[in-house]
Amino acid sequence: MLTFASLSLLLLLLTTSSACTAIGVSYTASDAASSPEHIAASLRSHRISSVRLQAPQPSVIRAFTYSNISLLLEVPNHLVSSFASNISAANLWLYTHVVPFYPRVRISAISVGSDIVTASQVDLADLLIPAIQNLKRSLDSLGISEISVSTTFSFIDIINNSFPPSSAEFQEPINQLLIRPLLQFLEENNSSFFINLYPYKVYTLSAEIPVGFALFQDHPYNFRDDSVTGVRYRNLFDMMVDAVIAAMTVSGHENIPLVVTETGWPSYNSGTEPEASHHYSEMYYQGLINHLKSGLGTPLRKEGVAEAYLYELFDNDTTQVTGSGMQNWGIMYPNLTMKYNIAFSSHSRRFHGGAFAAMTAVFSVISALFLL
Ligand SMILES: *[C@@H]1O[C@H](CO)[C@@H](O)[C@H](O)[C@H]1NC(C)=O
Ligand SMILES: *[C@@H]1O[C@H](CO)[C@@H](O)[C@H](O)[C@H]1NC(C)=O
Ligand SMILES: *[C@@H]1O[C@H](CO)[C@@H](O)[C@H](O)[C@H]1NC(C)=O
Ligand SMILES: *[C@@H]1O[C@H](CO)[C@@H](O)[C@H](O)[C@H]1NC(C)=O
Numbered sequence: 001m002l003t004f005a006s007l008s009l010l011l012l013l014l015t016t017s018s019a020c021t022a023i024g025v026s027y028t029a030s031d032a033a034s035s036p037e038h039i040a041a042s043l044r045s046h047r048i049s050s051v052r053l054q055a056p057q058p059s060v061i062r063a064f065t066y067s068n069i070s071l072l073l074e075v076p077n078h079l080v081s082s083f084a085s086n087i088s089a090a091n092l093w094l095y096t097h098v099v100p101f102y103p104r105v106r107i108s109a110i111s112v113g114s115d116i117v118t119a120s121q122v123d124l125a126d127l128l129i130p131a132i133q134n135l136k137r138s139l140d141s142l143g144i145s146e147i148s149v150s151t152t153f154s155f156i157d158i159i160n161n162s163f164p165p166s167s168a169e170f171q172e173p174i175n176q177l178l179i180r181p182l183l184q185f186l187e188e189n190n191s192s193f194f195i196n197l198y199p200y201k202v203y204t205l206s207a208e209i210p211v212g213f214a215l216f217q218d219h220p221y222n223f224r225d226d227s228v229t230g231v232r233y234r235n236l237f238d239m240m241v242d243a244v245i246a247a248m249t250v251s252g253h254e255n256i257p258l259v260v261t262e263t264g265w266p267s268y269n270s271g272t273e274p275e276a277s278h279h280y281s282e283m284y285y286q287g288l289i290n291h292l293k294s295g296l297g298t299p300l301r302k303e304g305v306a307e308a309y310l311y312e313l314f315d316n317d318t319t320q321v322t323g324s325g326m327q328n329w330g331i332m333y334p335n336l337t338m339k340y341n342i343a344f345s346s347h348s349r350r351f352h353g354g355a356f357a358a359m360t361a362v363f364s365v366i367s368a369l370f371l372l
Contacts, residue, residue, distance in 0.1 A: 020292060020293050020294070020295045020304075021292040021293070021304050021305050021306065021307060021308055022049055022050050022070075022306070022307040022308075023048070023049070023050075023289055023292060023293075023307070023308055023309075023310070023344055024048060024049065024050030024051055024052060024070075024072070024307060024308070024309040024310070025043070025048055025050075025051055025052070025309060025310045025312065025313050025331065026051075026052040026054065026261070026262055026309045026310065026311045026312040026313065027039070027051050027052065027053055027054070027312065027313040027314075028053075028054045028055070028312065028313075028314075028316055029053065029056060029057060029060040033334040033335075034334070034335075034336055035063070036059065036060040036062075036063030036064075037063045038336065039063070039313075039336070040063045040064050040067045040069065041067075042332075042336045043067075043069060044067055044068075044069060046338065046344055047344050048069065048344050049068075049069060049070065050069060050070045050071070050072065050108070050307060050309070051064070051069055051070075051071055051072070051309075052071075052072040052074065052261060052262075052309045053071055053072070053073050053074065054074045054076075054114070055074060055076040056071075056073055056074070056097065058096055058097055058100065058101075061073070061097060061098075061101050061105055061107075062100075062101055062105070064101075064105045064106075065101065065104045065105050066104055067105075067106075068106060069106065070106040070107070070108040071105060071106060071107045071108065072108060072109045072110075072111065072259075072261070072307075072309070073097060073098075073107060073109070073110045073111070074110070074111045074113075074114055074152070075093065075110060075111065075112045075113060075135070076113070077113045077114065077115075077116045079093065079113075080112060080113045080116060080124060080127055080128060080131045081124075081127050081131070083112065083130075083131035083134050083135055084127040084128070084130040084131040084134065085127075085130075086134075087134045087137060087138055089134075090131070090134045090135045090137075090138040091138045091141075093135075094135075094138055094139065094142065098110075098139075098142075098144070098147070099142065102144065102147070103146075107147050108146075108147065108148070109147060109148045109149070109150060109191070109192070109259075110135060110147060110148075110149050110150075111150055111151055111152045111194055111261065112128065112131050112132045112135055112149065112150070112151045113128065113131070113151050113152070114151070114152040114196075114261070115152060115153065115154050115157070115196065116128065116151070117153070117157075117174055117178060118154075118157040118158075118174075125174055125177040125178040126177075128151055128178060128182075129178065129181050129182060129185065132149055132150070132151060132182070132185060133185070135149050136149045136185075136189060148189065148190060148191040148192065149189065149191055150182075150186060150191045150192060150193065150194050150259075151182065151194065152194040152195070152196060152261045153179075153194070153195050153196070154195070154196045155195055155196060155197045155198070155202075155240055155243075155244070156198075156201055156202070156205075157171075158170055158171055158174060158175075158179065158247075159171070159240075159243050159244065159247055162202075162239070162240065162243035163224070163239070163243075164224075164225075164226035164227060164228055164229070165226055165229075165233070165239050165240075165242035165243040165245075165246050165300070166226050166228040166229045166231075166242070166246050166300075167228065167246070168242075168243035168244070168246045168247045168250075169246075169247050169250050170247045170250075170251060175251065179251065180251055183248065183251055183252075183253040183256060184253070186253070186256050187253055187255075187256055191256075192256065192257040192258065192259045192306055192307075193244070193248065193256050193257070193258050193259070194259050194261045195244055195258065195259070195260060195261060196260070196261055196262035196263070196311075197237070197240050197241070197244075197260050197262070197263050198262070198263060198264065198311075199214040199235075199236040199237050199240060199263070199265075199284075200214065200264070200265045200266065200275070200276075200284070202214075202236060202240065203236065203275070204273055204275070209236060210222060211275060211280070213234075213235060213236050214235070214236045214237075214284070215265075215280060215283045215284050215287055216235045216237070216283070216284070216287025216288060216290070216291055217283070217287070218234070222234060222235075224239060226242075226299075229299070229300075231299040231300075232299075233299065235287070235291065237263070237288065237291070238291075238298040238299065241258065241260075241298045241300075241301070241304075241305055242298050242299060242300040242301070244258060245258065245298070245300045245301050246300065257305075257306040258301070258305045258306060259305065259306050259307045259308075259309075260305050260307070260308040260309065261309055262309060262311035262312070263288065263308055263309070263310065263311060264281075264284070264285075264310055264311035264312065264329050264331075265280060265281040265284035265285070265329075266281060266327040266328055266329050267281040267328050267329070267330075267339065268315075268327065268328040269326070269327045269328075270326045270327075271326075271327075276327060276328075278339070278340075281339075281340065282339075282340040282341065282342065285310060285331065285340055285342045286340070286341075286342045286343075288308070288310075289342060289343070289344065292304065292305070292308055310331055311329055312329050312330060312331070313330060313331060313332050314330040314332055314333075314334060315328040315329065315330035316329065316330070
């Protein structure tokens with residue numbers, strides 16, 4: 001009887017601990033040498049279950065028909081003002097990008113613009129909420145309720161005081177102008193908060209962060225304590241996620257799911273950052289995937305982020321030209337072989353993290369039962 005009870009507990013704890021993040025990849029179709037159909041097939045063979053399409057052509061969306069890969073579509077920034085002023089523009093976009101393919105193509109969400117509002121540039125804040133509302137109304141009028149609508153921000157543009165995470169807040173004035181009303185909309189409509197989150201960028205800006213802390217390396221000195229909450233962080237990604245959670249909590253919406261729409265580490269940089277290397281990039285992706293698959297979550301959110309999209313599928317030589325030179329962020333070569341030896345599938349999950357915590361809990365419960 002005792003054995004049966006322990007066994008049920010074991011099963012219960014193991015199941016509850018394995019709620020893990022869906023891992024996807026961000027794909028800009030214009031970079032690819034292969035056809036979108038080949039790319040969709042290749043993504044499936046690597047067990048990548050979700051794809052974020054930036055400024056997608058309808059032909060690229062069609063390539064995912066019956067692939068069972070869920071898509072996050074991004075409306076380009078230049079359409080935001082027409083969506084805001086004219087619901088027909090939102091309708092027209094849906095009639096070309098969604099209606100012909102849905103639901104044979106699994107479309108899970110639409111981001112109206114990406115990174116269009118930063119703290120220094122607030123003109124578009126007035127347009128973004130009306131654009132999102134018009135797209136939502138347009139979906140409603142088509143009877144499509146399963147596709148959620150949101151917009152995408154960048155961590156470094158909107159978060160203030162991110163260390164320690166518990167002191168983080170959204171920057172003003174966009175917090176009042178845009179983020180609070182957006183969070184209200186997201187909560188009412190079961191949508192998620194979308195954020196581009198790069199430990200690499202925070203690491204390159206902060207000399208005191210050890211590279212291993214940004215790369216998920218277990219090391220006795222790789223930790224940071226949040227002196228307010230008393231929580232210990234073992235990687236920079238969790239600190240950044242919890243900074244976003246803390247900022248949402250200050251704004252009164254701590255339960256909105258978080259989707260990391262971009263995260264990555266460059267494998268090459270023509271400039272002066274030696275950490276942009278193949279080796280570090282591989283460490284980042286494998287560390288990230290292991291961490292997300294562990295089901296451990298973060299100290300402030302035990303279920304962790306809902307989804308995370310690796311940035312990006314192919315090297316894109318035009319978009320990431322920064323002050324420090326050209327950077328390569330792709331995880332796949334144009335011939336569709338993976339650059340890195342990383343596994344997306346949860347079947348290859350190593351025994352660590354969540355499973356270990358669950359086992360420890362089970363053993364203490366079992367010991368407690370025996371003591372009774
Ligand atoms: C489709 O994907 C979902 C979630 O990614 C999964 O649960 C389901 O089993 C998949 N269906 C098929 C037929 O592969
Ligand atoms: C609204 O958008 C539609 C579709 O793009 C366009 O045909 C129409 O001219 C627009 N109306 C106004 C008033 O801008
Ligand atoms: C939000 O999700 C809950 C639970 O899945 C559901 O009951 C509710 O109807 C949804 N609300 C909207 C506005 O979609
Ligand atoms: C794919 O391209 C990469 C980089 O150019 C090369 O190293 C690799 O051998 C190629 N793989 C195949 C199967 O052709």
